[in-house]
Amino acid sequence: MSNEPVVALKNATVEFKTEGSLLNPFGDPDVVRAVNDVSLEIGDREIVTLIGESGCGKSTLGRTAIGVQQPSSGSVSYRGQDIWAARSGGGTEISYSEIRPALQMIHQDPGSALNPNQRIVTSLSLPLRRWQPELSRPERMERIHALFERVGMQPAADFLNRYPHQLSGGEKQRAVLVRSLLLNPDLILADEAISALDVSLRVEMMDLMLELQALFDTSYLFISHDLSNARYIAEKSGGRIAVMYLGRIVEVGTVDEIINNPQHPYTKALRWATPNLYGDDEEQPPIRTIDVPDPTALPTGCNFHPRCPNAREFCVNQSPPEIEANDDGHPCRCFRADEDHEYWDSPPVSSDSDDTLSAGGDHQ
Ligand SMILES: Nc1ncnc2c1ncn2[C@@H]1O[C@H](COP(=O)(O)OP(=O)(O)OP(=O)(O)O)[C@@H](O)[C@H]1O
Ligand code: SF4
Ligand SMILES: [Mg+2]
Known part of the structure; x- marks a missing residue:
């Protein structure tokens, strides 16, 4: 371990160019800025939960953090070493062959990590054979068996000899969790890793992940679209929640800061939309429209302004920088966090759209 964060994104931006359409095959490609100028550090044994609606860029950000997706600009480093410089053999102190096994991933669909034509034991042996060739076969088997028993799949030999279709969804996800832990990684990206499980199994899986995190001293980047899961994880681990909207992280903080004292209007809307999180009895959603802007034509200024109940003319042209919230100092990209701004x-923007919902902000 070093004093450097496990992973640090600095002003990372990821753009995808889309192909020309059938109607306009030779036109300029559209550009989707899936990640927009994001800086985020994840320290040793830290758990960061990334939350936001579908298409906001969570998976792209996660893949960038573990060095699978290259940023179009900005950088991503592992313990202070630029991952992409290491990947291209750029003379970094830490080689890519050390970085790759240290940053692991669990997918939403465990099936994609397990070859349907191979027994579980074969799929699990592969990463160990590739990244730790010095281990003998008995040593590999001992490690796999011990971890299988640790996640409650006993007797291990029985489960390990099965094919993926002979396991339940929960068992497959445990097998994938074991696969990600076998190399003793520093960080695991868990991308919607519990979303496909029955509600009853989700808490069990989250608890297991947290237990193993403590045992292995691992950090997690836990992606979810469900704020109540994010709260559960952050509350139990003392971790942070990062709220993402259209490629930007708009607010980061502890459970107290994000759930109990959200500053960004988008975080407030997410909280409103999550059953059991919102104590007030406001019936109208605190948002002007449910329509998400076209990611290839992002709004000017603050990209939340077309939906924000608190938008003022100033927000239409100016993009908010990261501002420390007045009362507790947690970072937030909304001008309202600065009471002297x-x-x-500036006057409120006009609410002239038919689909504008009555919102509990400055538009009433
Ligand atoms: N390889 C790609 N090529 C083109 N566009 C992409 C690519 N990958 C992602 N995108 C686009 O980038 C944006 C962010 O996608 P991403 O998968 O990161 O979102 P997400 O927050 O993980 O969504 P979900 O919750 O549905 O998984 C979307 O507009 C998506 O269409
Ligand atoms: S900066 Fe303006 S538009 Fe953006 S979230 Fe804050 S109040 Fe709303
Ligand atoms: Mg995703």
């Missing part, structure tokens, strides 16, 4: 002297 000139935003407050």
